Amino acid sequence: MSDETAVVDIRGLSTVFGKGSEAFAVHQNLDLTVRRGEILSLVGGSGTGKTVLLRHILGLTRPTRGSVTVLGRPAGELGGDGASSRVGMLFQHGALFSAFNVLDNVAFALRELGTLPQEVVNDAAMVKLRLTGLKAEHALRMPADLSGGMIKRVALARALIMDPPLLLLDEPTAGLDPNSSDEFCALLRELHAALGLTVIMVTHDLDTLFALSTRVAVLADKRVIVEGTPQEVAHFPHPFIDHFFLGERGRRAMAAPPADAPTAAPAAKEP
Numbered sequence: 001m002s003d004e005t006a007v008v009d010i011r012g013l014s015t016v017f018g019k020g021s022e023a024f025a026v027h028q029n030l031d032l033t034v035r036r037g038e039i040l041s042l043v044g045g046s047g048t049g050k051t052v053l054l055r056h057i058l059g060l061t062r063p064t065r066g067s068v069t070v071l072g073r074p075a076g077e078l079g080g081d082g083a084s085s086r087v088g089m090l091f092q093h094g095a096l097f098s099a100f101n102v103l104d105n106v107a108f109a110l111r112e113l114g115t116l117p118q119e120v121v122n123d124a125a126m127v128k129l130r131l132t133g134l135k136a137e138h139a140l141r142m143p144a145d146l147s148g149g150m151i152k153r154v155a156l157a158r159a160l161i162m163d164p165p166l167l168l169l170d171e172p173t174a175g176l177d178p179n180s181s182d183e184f185c186a187l188l189r190e191l192h193a194a195l196g197l198t199v200i201m202v203t204h205d206l207d208t209l210f211a212l213s214t215r216v217a218v219l220a221d222k223r224v225i226v227e228g229t230p231q232e233v234a235h236f237p238h239p240f241i242d243h244f245f246l247g248e249r250g251r252r253a254m255a256a257p258p259a260d261a262p263t264a265a266p267a268a269k270e271p
Contacts, residue, residue: 008068015049057168152173
């Protein structure tokens with residue numbers, strides 16, 4: 001019986017690159033369900049396929065075996081018309097168009113539809129800019145003139161321009177100083193609550209993970225080895241988890257006062 005709350009449902013996923021003797025598997029029989037309204041963090045060591053998994057969810061790459069369903073439809077269909085109205089993507093370094101100003105970057109997907117007057121497109125972009133904490137005076141700046149924190153906010157506004165119910169974040173606080181990182185986490189919490197978003201986030205930053213996650217899924221051994229709240233996952237016995245969560249930085253992040261986060265997800269389990 002299908003889970004009606006599932007926004008993303010991944011079953012029996014295998015990803016193999018190369019052919020013959022040079023073939024190697026990144027994922028093998030991987031299962032994962034992301035439910036409506038949660039903030040799921042994907043963590044894992046280098047080479048465990050976190051970004052590849054995001055690409056599967058976006059429909060940019062097809063798995064060797066298994067299925068990826070997003071909002072009730074095969075992920076491969078996301079490449080068609082209207083994809084940006086279903087999934088928004090915030091790239092690690094913003095990935096803004098360097099030749100476009102802030103307003104044109106945010107308005108890009110909506111303008112490409114060609115169905116709305118230019119004034120309406122610009123107004124919608126301005127609304128998203130203000131939603132992410134930027135001012136009208138920033139609209140005509142070029143990406144080269146923006147701070148790291150402002151680039152993240154512009155990229156977030158662009159990801160939200162089509163009001164997608166699902167938001168993917170690739171290292172959302174990478175490169176930010178601690179104060180900017182805290183402010184961006186607070187913004188993401190506010191938008192998650194206000195817009196009813198479902199969020200999938202790849203992060204190596206423990207402070208960000210504990211500040212935002214309702215659930216964590218750990219990629220290791222080519223699959224999801226455990227999923228649950230950050231505190232629960234941190235005590236699952238595995239070498240990567242011991243190193244990642246129980247080192248000095250992990251203990252410090254777990255000891256920090258809890259942020260106002262969405263309701264915790266079900267208890268940790270081994271798939």
